[in-house]
Amino acid sequence: MVFVTGGTGLVGSHIICELLENKHSVRALYREKSSLEWFYRTAKYLLKSSYEELITNVEWVQGDVLDIISLIDGIQGCHQVYHCAAVVSFSKSDREFLQNVNVQGTANVVNACLGLEIKPDLCFISSTASIGGVEKKMVTEDVPYSAENSGSFYSYTKYLAELEVIRGREEGLNVSILNPSIILGFANWNKGSSKFFKNGKSGFPFYTVGSNAFVDARDVSKAAILITERKCFEGKYLCAAWNLSFQDVFTKIANEFGSNPPKFRVSPRLAEVAWRIAVFVRFFTGSGIISKESARSGSKTMSYSSQKLIDELEFTFRSIDDTISHSCEGYQSISIT
Numbered sequence: 429m430v431f432v433t434g435g436t437g438l439v440g441s442h443i444i445c446e447l448l449e450n451k452h453s454v455r456a457l458y459r460e461k462s463s464l465e466w467f468y469r470t471a472k473y474l475l476k477s478s479y480e481e482l483i484t485n486v487e488w489v490q491g492d493v494l495d496i497i498s499l500i501d502g503i504q505g506c507h508q509v510y511h512c513a514a515v516v517s518f519s520k521s522d523r524e525f526l527q528n529v530n531v532q533g534t535a536n537v538v539n540a541c542l543g544l545e546i547k548p549d550l551c552f553i554s555s556t557a558s559i560g561g562v563e564k565k566m567v568t569e570d571v572p573y574s575a576e577n578s579g580s581f582y583s584y585t586k587y588l589a590e591l592e593v594i595r596g597r598e599e600g601l602n603v604s605i606l607n608p609s610i611i612l613g614f615a616n617w618n619k620g621s622s623k624f625f626k627n628g629k630s631g632f633p634f635y636t637v638g639s640n641a642f643v644d645a646r647d648v649s650k651a652a653i654l655i656t657e658r659k660c661f662e663g664k665y666l667c668a669a670w671n672l673s674f675q676d677v678f679t680k681i682a683n684e685f686g687s688n689p690p691k692f693r694v695s696p697r698l699a700e701v702a703w704r705i706a707v708f709v710r711f712f713t714g715s716g717i718i719s720k721e722s723a724r725s726g727s728k729t730m731s732y733s734s735q736k737l738i739d740e741l742e743f744t745f746r747s748i749d750d751t752i753s754h755s756c757e758g759y760q761s762i763s764i765t
């Protein structure tokens with residue numbers, strides 16, 4: 429039995445499906461207010477003809493990473509744990525929530541694993557955001573974290589979460605750490621990086637000048653399971669397939685949907701104006717999606733290398749065209765809003 433947190437999200441749902449295809453039984457944690465609708469949509473698309481047979485091997489248990497008792501109960505009897513639950517936000521108003529879920533939640537998962545007589549192997553899905561990096565230079569696992577270069581409170585919480593996992597390693601837990609870049613894949617397109625596809629289908633006209641690393645959600649799940657099964661319990665592994673500009677990615681998505689590609693360039697200076705306007709609007713209306721951190725991160729030129737994963741484990745990544753085609757096909761196959 430394998431335990432998964434964050435199973436209703438993009439990474440968690442893909443890891444569950446990969447585990448099912450590898451003939452594992454899965455126990456997955458979900459919060460009381462979470463909906464399983466998008467998980468089952470994703471599972472049907474990923475598992476295809478094997479869906480009816482394999483989906484019976486998923487057991488959902490209600491709980492929360494902030495409730496250590498529910499974690500201990502859920503992990504009991506499992507030989508592996510994949511900790512995917514996290515909050516991604518660049519809003520200043522979410523900082524306490526980020527601290528609680530990303531840092532304390534991870535500490536709780538680590539402590540729950542350590543507290544069991546038979547300790548499971550733990551795979552932590554971190555992020556490239558937890559690694560320090562300088563613009564226009566290739567980032568590897570060896571680059572030390574720097575708050576000055578991180579640019580967001582979210583990245584700081586992922587760094588602190590990694591420290592909790594490393595603490596678990598030092599206290600005798602077998603721990604593997606995967607650091608994916610921006611993840612693209614079929615999942616709830618109202619959340620996280622899957623919004624790229626919703627914006628692409630609607631013909632969102634703007635693009636930022638920055639670039640970053642991207643990776644297929646299927647490759648993240650494959651890599652996470654690989655480093656855990658191969659018992660790669662030292663260091664960590666970057667999981668980033670392609671270093672691309674946001675314009676290139678948005679254009680490829682729009683073209684796949686047959687929508688208008690973005691044509692209005694948002695310069696760093698304009699982005700600075702945009703987030704200030706968004707703050708003003710949010711103050712009076714309670715809504716607004718642009719923050720200072722998100723505006724600035726979209727203008728950065730960042731590059732990441734997965735050479736360690738490729739060299740040590742002979743890992744291969746899908747192409748960006750395959751990823752976008754597969755994801756868009758999934759969204760076009762169902763009626764969604």
